[in-house]
Amino acid sequence: MPPPPPQVRLPLGTRVKATKHPSNGGNPYSQDLRKMVIELYHNGGFAALDTPEIDELREQKKFPCRSTCKSWIKLYNHYGHVLPKRANGNKFSKREVQGQDLFNLALYRMVRPKAYIDEVRAHVHNLNPNNLPYSHSQIVRAEKKLGLSRKVGSSTSNEAYLPINLLKRERYWQMEYPYGVKGENINTMIDIDEAAFKLQSQDRKRGKTKRTRRCNSRGMYKKGVGRVSLIMGIGGDGQDGLAFHKLYPEGGTNLWRFYNFMSDFIEFLAVNRPEQTFCFTMDNLNIHKHPVILDLIEGAGHRVVFRAPYWSCDGAIEYVFNTIHTKLQMSTEGNGSRTVEELIDRLDDIVHQLMIVSFQAYFLNVGFKLVWE
Incomplete structure (x- = not known):
């Protein structure tokens, strides 16, 4: 007799539970x-x-x-026997990194975040030689317990940690205008900086191919490649993407070029944000601190605060430049822009795409707050 359909319940006592094969967990x-x-x-x-x-x-x-x-x-x-192994389940080692060893690991990761795991193991063991060295898995679980995760590494200049520059950074975040930005409304903050992009900037650094072949693709030759300078300012307004930029096919940023940019930017704000004052922030480039630039900003009723030297991570605009670079490498147009003119058009398109969404998240990322205490 054929078996009953699946939706019909079998009589009590007739169901046989299927057993797994020994090779499949049985x-x-x-x-x-x-x-x-x-x-x-x-x-x-x-x-x-x-x-x-x-x-x-x-x-x-x-x-x-x-x-x-x-x-x-x-x-x-x-x-001399063929007894099966006793199934007791997968268990973690009872010996974990804890106590003083966990504290030493946390301190070491704070000082040397780029250390290899074997360097971490050696450091923890050397500070407490009475304990046997920890395994890789024990260190990984301890770091997970501390809330640590793997990230792309970066480097900060040694000069940034000089006492004078650490003091300037603390002043920038902990003091009010004109020394810092504490208490400033994030919606009135504007960050300004410059960046250079080359045709070669579109080339991706890594890829995948067979081990016996080069990871090669067509692109621009490094020597004599075209260059585009971008001067850009972004606002922390949470309502829309406040931004103003200019692209230059030749040369870098000099005083005359930056003065013209600031003059046009301030005029742009007067038309699009009338009767609203802003606080500009930028790095310590000499042309940024030139008297004619300061007179131009303060003469229009705005203010300016300079970030601490060598602490580019405090600038929201730096992360915007990184986003632009990433989008430039994501071009779906074959090998990307082939001429400086095409690169300028591509950068214009990317900036306008970013302006659709507010830049406020970039300001929050570097340390600004919506509500200041």
Whole structure:
């Protein structure tokens, strides 16, 4: 009689629970079967375990495969028995990084975030030689417990940690205008900086290919490649993407070029944000601090605060430049821009795409707050 359809419940006491095969997480083969394999081997060698009758049983999943038989024979020759291993589940080691060792690990990661895991193991062990060195997995679990995660590394100049520059950075974040930005409304902050992009900037640094081949693709030659200078200012307004930029196909940023940019930017704000004053922030480039630039900004009723030297991570605009560079490498137009003019058009498009969304998240990322205490 055919079995009932799946939706019909079987009568009580007639259901048989399916058992897993030993090779797929089920119970191990019986001890009688294990002894039978050893006896067949002793009486006829491996040939006795490779007969048509046994192959038929293997097809029916009623006899172990050849590799299993070999492992049993090896186990019997070494230990004198073929007892199965006791299933006790996967368990972590009870010895974990804790106490003073965990504290030392946290301090070391703060000082040397780019250290290799073996350097971390050696450091923790050297500070407490009475304990055996920790394994890789124990260190990884301890770092996970501390909330550490792997990130792309970056480097900050040694000059940034000079006492005078650390003091300037603390003043920038902890003091009010004109010394810092504490208490400033994030919606009135504007960050300004310059960046250079080359045709070569579109080339991706890494890729995948066969081991025997170069990871090669067509692109621009490095020597004499075209260059575009971008001067850009972004606002922290949470309502829309306040931004103003200019692109120059030749040369870098000089005083005359930056003065014209600031003059046009301030005029842009007067038209699009009338009767609203802003606080500009930028790095310590000499032309940024030139008296004619300061007079231009303050004469229009705006203010300016300079970031601490060498601390580019405090500038929201730096992360915007990184986003622009990433989008430039994501071009779907074959090999990207081939001329400086095409590169300028591409940069214009990317900036206008970013302006659709507010830049406020970039300001929050570097340390600005929506509500200041």
